[in-house]
Amino acid sequence: MNNWLRLLARYSLSLLFLVVATNVSAAPKKRVLVVHSYHQSQQGHVVEMTEGIEEALSGLGIQVKYYHMDTKRKTSEEWKREAGAQAKAIVTNFEPELVITMDDNAQKYFAKDYAAIPGAPVFVFSGVNKDPKIYGFPAKNVTGVLERPNIIESLEFLKKIVPDAKNILMLSDKSPTTDGFIEYAKSLVMPLNVVAYEQVETFEQWRAIAKKYKGKVDAIGLYVIRTIARYEGMPEKVPETELVAYINKHTKLPTVGFFDSSAQAGILCGISVSMKEQGYAAGELARGILAGNSPDSFAVKPTSKGRIQLNLNTAEYLNINLKHSLIKRADILVR
Structure with missing residues (x-):
């Protein structure tokens, strides 16, 4: 009987380890959505911004999804509103913990509608030329990086x-x-x-x-x-x-x-x-927030290197x- 009990205990312990290991491996990755104002082919701008973001976020083991609003090639007001609506639909379906938004159109037609909204994801903006106050930034769930030309x-x-x-x-x-x-x-x-x-x-x-x-x-x-x-x-x-x-x-x-x-x-x-520095600075803010820091603990400021x-x-x-x-x-x- 004692041998049987020891065997049962050993089997139960192995089963417990298996369940724990399965739960750990199945733990969902944190989701980050990156929304660019412009098309992904724009060399020296979008491409470099993305390189900076990816470099800053490397090693985190997160799930990153990209959406490009393409508002430089398609400039009608109708398209910009439609592109913003598509970004909002991705937020609904993808349910990101954090959203990185690049350049002003992504703020105007998308991100501003989530500023200080209870239950909304955290937003990190970058490449913003206008005064961020017109978008309602910063907010409790929004911080970011300014682009100030030299x-x-x-x-x-x-x-x-x-x-x-x-x-x-x-x-x-x-x-x-x-x-x-x-x-x-x-x-x-x-x-x-x-x-x-x-x-x-x-x-x-x-x-x-x-x-x-x-x-x-x-x-x-x-x-x-x-x-x-x-x-x-x-x-x-x-x-x-x-x-x-x-x-x-x-x-x-x-x-x-x-x-x-x-x-x-x-x-x-x-x-x-x-532009790479603009992306990297946004990624660094995102990394700090994903580590548990509050968005409003980071000051909104421009990058410095020209x-x-x-x-x-x-x-x-x-x-x-x-x-x-x-x-x-x-x-x-x-x-």
Whole structure:
């Protein structure tokens, strides 16, 4: 009888270990949803942001789902609302503990509706150009990272290349991102005189602006030119490279860019925010929150590291001699 009882006890203990092990292995992973405002193919922006997020979240053993709202290629108000609605449907079905939202459209058409809502997931935003207060951020369940372009630093860098530059035109597309850029730029004491801020929506307007300011400015500043339509009312967008090539050819003015793909687009110089750093900073906040910290224990602030960009081909085309000391400093150098 004693042997039988010992055998039964041993069997029961083994069964208990099996149940415990099964429960541990079957424990659900924490779910994180990442919502990008733009399409996943956008090199130097979305791609780098994602790399930063994944690097920061590596090793956590969580389940990550991505959704791309694609609001740079599809710019109608109807689509933006639909993309936001699709993101909300994913929240309902996926039930994430935490949501990372990148760039302003993801906040405007999606994340803001969850701020300070009881039972809503925690949100971490990044790449936000506008004042986050307009989205209701920060909130008890929302914190994040600001994107503040290196405007002063970029203009001072331009002055090192073209010391005689005094007057500049600021040119961009028309989007929530560029609205935020202009709002922020107007709050700064500029090293150059800003003659005007112009936002255009079509290639025809772009050509007209180039003609309007020719001979009236010494340089042109460019910020986010990805939503400019080739024809009014049509979906086709003009590539950045084509827009910048037109400026270079028809104005022969030095250009300075404040966005991540400036040099690749043909702009002479600039200091841009690191998109990978924007993603990594968001991932670091998410990691801290998933570890048990409260979202409101993290301050909302911008990232600090900028990337110097130079395009040697454009400098040669404009007959600008670049000092070797400036070339050596460049993080992104297009030859």
